[in-house]
Amino acid sequence: MLIIEKAPAKINLGLDVVGKRNDGYHELSMLMASVDLNDYISISEIEGDDIIIESNSHRMPVNEKNDVYKAASLLKERYAIQSGVKILLEKRIPICAGLGGGSTDAAATLRALNRFWNLELSCEKLQALGFEIGSDVPYCIQGGYAAVSGKGDIVEPLAVSISPWVVLVKPDFGISTPTVFKAINTSISRVNISSLRAAAEAGDYQQMLHYMGNSLEDITIIRKPFIQKIKDRLLKCGADTALMTGSGPTVFALCQSEKKADRLVNSMKGFCRQVYKVRVL
Structure with missing residues (x-):
């Protein structure tokens, strides 16, 4: 078997x-x-x-x-x-x-x-x-x-109907998750998860974008400023939003249209070797 x-x-x-x-x-x-x-x-x-x-x-x-x-x-x-x-x-x-x-x-x-x-x-x-x-x-x-x-x-x-296209951009380095968590202090940014959840469950894509965030970004980007460059480039090229996932270093962009996601992929391929176009399941 x-x-x-x-x-x-x-x-x-x-x-x-x-x-x-x-x-x-x-x-x-x-x-x-x-x-x-x-x-x-x-x-x-x-x-x-x-x-x-x-x-x-x-x-x-x-x-x-x-x-x-x-x-x-x-x-x-x-x-x-x-x-x-x-x-x-x-x-x-x-x-x-x-x-x-x-x-x-x-x-x-x-x-x-x-x-x-x-x-x-x-x-x-x-x-x-x-x-x-x-x-x-x-x-x-x-x-x-x-x-x-x-x-x-x-x-x-959660029952969420939002299914945007996602462009994943992984730079050519890794991040030690324990190192990031050890550096957490009271000055990190906070994320309103309850409002984010409410927007997602309501199917309100624009409100969901508004409340998205990652408290660990500040810490990781200090150590690896290239992550901010990836975010900036994705946004400049038309991403609805761009955010680091987990403790990094991968950055993802959300797009409502596949055509926009394709444009992002093309613009990022010369910037990073590992670029993927996927979709939220």
Whole structure:
């Protein structure tokens, strides 16, 4: 038997750092959406009791450092599975990009193995398991539009009809997420997530654009000013808005028309090597 599971990338339409918790984690409030840039997880059974990871990307570890391996190992140990699996990870989402690549791969692995091993675990149970791997995994289990809060463990699906075109621009460098979070201070910008959510749920695209924002932009752009240049160029070329996703460094632009999105792609290809035209799912 072979199971193939799609693992879509995510963008943060809004990311607000509410404060720091007593346990050392930051309290976040976010509005997230999936886009149709996907990795793929393929699972097949093998003889023995091992977890074998293979990937088309030479940059991906194929051992216990990989989130796919962590997800498979967690399920296998928690539910005393005594059969082996081979997992092929086909990478299309850029690595270290703020697009949730590792998290969505782990989430897809949990979903696929839940079916493969006939575990019949609920979405909520998979999300709880996913949180043991990483804070974005619970959202990635669910996907779509969602309000995410707490440490990333509280995920509320939203009914949103807005489906703009998205142009993703990934510069040729990565960002250390822990480094960004360590630099958070009281002077960062705040984002009104409740108003953003209300606009999204009402289907008011212009109001949604007005309230979009990312509290981490100020920190990351100080370290990597080129991110601001990407934003400025996208806006100059006609993007409805341009915003960094996650802790960066990828910047995304929203466009209501595919024609405008195509123009943005053409204008950005000479500026950055990794440019993608996708759509909100």
